[in-house]
Amino acid sequence: MKDRQWIGKEAAWKDEIIAAVLLLAFAFFINRGIEIKGLYMDDLYLWSCYGEQSFREYVFPLGSTRFRFVFNLISWLELMIAGNHIGWFVPINILVNVCIAYTVYRFGKRLSGRWTMGFLTGILYLLSRMSYYQISQVYGLMETLALWAAIGILYCLYRYITEEPAKKALIPCSVALYFAICFIHERYMVLLPLFYVAFLMKKERKLVPWISTTLAFAAVQVIRFFTIGSISPAGTGGTTVAETFKITGVLKYAVSQILYIFGINAGPEHLSGLSWDASPAWIRVLVMVSGLMLAIMTLIFLAVVIKEKKDRKIRLKVIGLFLLFIALCIGSSSVTIRVETRWIYVSMTAAWLFAAYMCGVTVPKKELNANLSKPLLYCGLFVLYGLIMFPVESFYRGKYENLYYxxxxxxxxxxxxxxxxxxxxxxxxxxxxxxxxxxxxxxxxxxxxxxxxxxxxxxxxxxxxxxxxxxxxxxxxxxxxxxxxxxxxxxxxxITDFVRNLKFERVYGCYEDGWLDENAKARIMAGNEGKITFKFYYPGVITGMEHIIVTVNGSEQRVIPIDASTVMAEFDVAPSQVSEFTFESNFFYDAATEQRGEDRLSVVADITAN
Structure with a gap:
């Protein structure tokens, strides 16, 4: 018996390692080509704050429009790790996203009762085009952490309402996650009703869960009031929710988010990559077919829930919990001036997890060996959905170039x-x-x-x-x-070399370090003032007989006597035009240790054009 238990645990660990490695490999594969080589805008400002502010000022920014100390702390650590290696941010973002994908896999595995369905949810999470901001921006860490915490809250409350008795740590963990997520992104304060509904579902009579959740919410508001002077969440693009909130706008954006969940790009090109109307016909057909797969799955699932009265009550609770979670996330993303695809990522992930739950309800694991046709039919629909969405998501990922940033x-x-x-x-x-x-x-x-x-x-x-x-x-x-x-x-x-050669073409006898041979020629472009100045430096012994004959454009000649170690000469030429100069020296530098051309080195010339 002990040997069997040990073999079972070893097999389970192997499954977990295989899942983690495959998710890691897929994450780097699907995000290939995304790079951060230079910071700009919000990312550059974040880096600037990290470098110019103290740890306290950066993590706890008093008087700002937002107070996100949990995100600030984690981003401080990321910036510290990356240092001046800007190219590290994308791999770091991918690794963090893989951790979430593994969490989604574990949650999906629990919901469905099988490894394959859990792994599929993890793959769908990584595949989603909605991950663009999380990977391609340093600030994407904020969306990543918020998504992770939100799924963590859903996980804890799911176990709380389905397990009898529920573990004591579930509510404290979920409350701690709620407090943290409010200081990652204040949008998720909206998840508060999810707790109260879960307590009602569980018929919770103890006061501690109710009070602790309420106190956490109150603490969030008090902290926000004393740090930013307001409890109203800030909106997008410098707006505030209180100023831009409109019922018609909320309903419009909520509907668009529901369409996004079903694969339809309901937003404009600069926010979605490519609008639904502009999408090719084959993409729209695949999305419709995937929607049909989900519709069939849902109908079968509802039929099972209605038919099996024994577990109907608990299943309705889970359905209510997931739908409320998705609705709250959609609502929180609909109250500002626009909807960005990255905001729908949490709702989308919850929808995939719910699909895994439907698989677990419709095909309990105990039926796998008794009747293979049922799991192949139902779970096969979910697998088929994933296969259909792979080219769809890959296509839209190829349209990231249309995103506004x-x-x-x-x-x-x-x-x-x-x-x-x-x-x-x-x-x-x-x-x-x-x-x-x-x-x-x-x-x-x-x-x-x-x-x-x-x-x-x-x-x-x-x-x-x-x-x-x-x-x-x-x-x-x-x-x-x-x-x-x-x-x-x-x-x-x-174009430095091109401009250098255009403005100063070394025909012969001229060298980059300034040396000229006894005979040299160069073509030099004058500046707007049409003045070219030569500063000749001769490091040898001056006898008074040394001179340089300078010929401009083959006609104008001028003799420059070298009667000092440094001699200046200025020429007036056509502004912004190229003039040809030839130099004929009647001397050479006899201490030179090399001869670079046919003639010997003569003098050093520092040339400027104004």
């Missing part, structure tokens, strides 16, 4: 690649010139963006300047970096 993330990923990605720490201290500013980069972004790559968090000496054209700057010096915007590809291009 995606193009900006691509731009700043490109900016990071073209700068720190190519130059590493040599970037710091450079003057970065960007031709054009159609991307409308803010001063905050320009001043802060490159600090994220520096271990010292300063990027000392690095400056960003926007210019209209190449003519706005003179010759390219080693501490300059020239970029141009590429709006067609939401990118930046490093």
């Amino acid at each position: 995606w193009s900006n993330q691509l731009r700043y990923n490109s900016l990071a690649e073209e700068t720190y990605g190519n130059y590493k720490d040599k970037l710091f201290g450079k003057k970065i010139y960007i031709i054009g500013n159609t991307y409308k980069m803010s001063d905050f972004t320009a001043n802060t963006f490159f600090k994220t790559f520096d271990k010292k968090r300063t990027a000392e000496g690095t400056e960003v300047t926007f210019i209209d054209s190449m003519g706005s700057i003179g010759l390219i010096t080693p501490n300059m970096l020239i970029l141009r915007e590429d709006p067609a590809h939401n990118a930046f291009q490093d």
